[in-house]
Amino acid sequence: MKKKGLILLFVATALLSLSTGAFAASNINEIKAILNKDIKFVKNGSSWRPTDDRGSQVLPIVYNGTTYLPLRVIADAFQIPVKWNAASQTIELGEGNGQIDVTTFFSKDVKVDFWSEKSYDVIDKKQLVFEGKTYNGAYAFTAENVGLGWYDGSPNAKFNFGKKYNTLHLALYAESAMKIRVLNANNQQLSKEMSLEEGKVTEIDIDLQGSQYAIVSAYDAQNQAVKPLLYILKDSYVK
Structure with a gap:
C-alpha cells in the first residue's frame, strides 16, 4: 500500500509530459514556473538524480510552492509502466492485464551489435554446457586484456531492446576471471x-x-595469452 500511495501522490502532483495534440485542448492554461537546480533528491535512502530516457538530467519545476517532476521520470524510477493513449487523452499506469512485460534475448525484438575482435551467436548445444547445465543459446565476444582496462571502445555487446525497459537481468559465463560494466547508449x-x-x-x-x-x-582480469570469451546467455531478459 505504501508504494501505491506514493505513486498516487506523484500522479496528483507530477507535471505530465503529453504529446503536442494534448496542449491544443481548450482547457489547458498557461502558467509561469521556475526550474530549481538546487533541489536534491533521495530515493529509498540513497541519492537520486532524475534523468530522462537518454540519461540527461531533468530539473524539477517549482510552481506556487509545489515541486513538480515529469510523471514518466517518477514512473520509471519506481518501475511503474506508463503509457500515453492519444486517442482517449489518457495516461495509463501499471499493467492493464496484470502481466509483467518480460522479453528474453531469444526475442527477435532484441538486436545486438558487437565491438570486439571476435563475436559469435552461439547455438551449438555442445558449446553451451556451463556448470553441467545445457543452455539454448548465447552471444559471445572476446574480452580485452587487463593491461588496457577500460577505454573508449572497450570490447562490448550493444543491445537494442526495441523499446524502453526498467530492469535488465543478465546471465553471464566467463571463460576467465573478468571485469564487466554496463552502460547506456x-x-x-x-x-x-x-x-x-x-x-x-x-x-x-x-x-x-x-x-x-x-x-x-x-x-x-588475468591477462591470458588467448583472449577469453564472455558469454551472455539468451536466458537473460528485460522487463
Whole structure:
C-alpha cells in the first residue's frame, strides 16, 4: 500500500509530459514556473538524480510552492509502466492485464551489435554446457586484456531492446576471471564494475532507468595469452 500511495501522490502532483495534440485542448492554461537546480533528491535512502530516457538530467519545476517532476521520470524510477493513449487523452499506469512485460534475448525484438575482435551467436548445444547445465543459446565476444582496462571502445555487446525497459537481468559465463560494466547508449554507467569468476554462471540485475539500450563491456582480469570469451546467455531478459 505504501508504494501505491506514493505513486498516487506523484500522479496528483507530477507535471505530465503529453504529446503536442494534448496542449491544443481548450482547457489547458498557461502558467509561469521556475526550474530549481538546487533541489536534491533521495530515493529509498540513497541519492537520486532524475534523468530522462537518454540519461540527461531533468530539473524539477517549482510552481506556487509545489515541486513538480515529469510523471514518466517518477514512473520509471519506481518501475511503474506508463503509457500515453492519444486517442482517449489518457495516461495509463501499471499493467492493464496484470502481466509483467518480460522479453528474453531469444526475442527477435532484441538486436545486438558487437565491438570486439571476435563475436559469435552461439547455438551449438555442445558449446553451451556451463556448470553441467545445457543452455539454448548465447552471444559471445572476446574480452580485452587487463593491461588496457577500460577505454573508449572497450570490447562490448550493444543491445537494442526495441523499446524502453526498467530492469535488465543478465546471465553471464566467463571463460576467465573478468571485469564487466554496463552502460547506456550515452556511455553513462548503469552499473559499477563487477567481477566474474572463471567457469561460473553469474546472474545480475541492472537498473536500466527506462533505457532502450544497454552496452555490456568486459576485460580479462588475468591477462591470458588467448583472449577469453564472455558469454551472455539468451536466458537473460528485460522487463
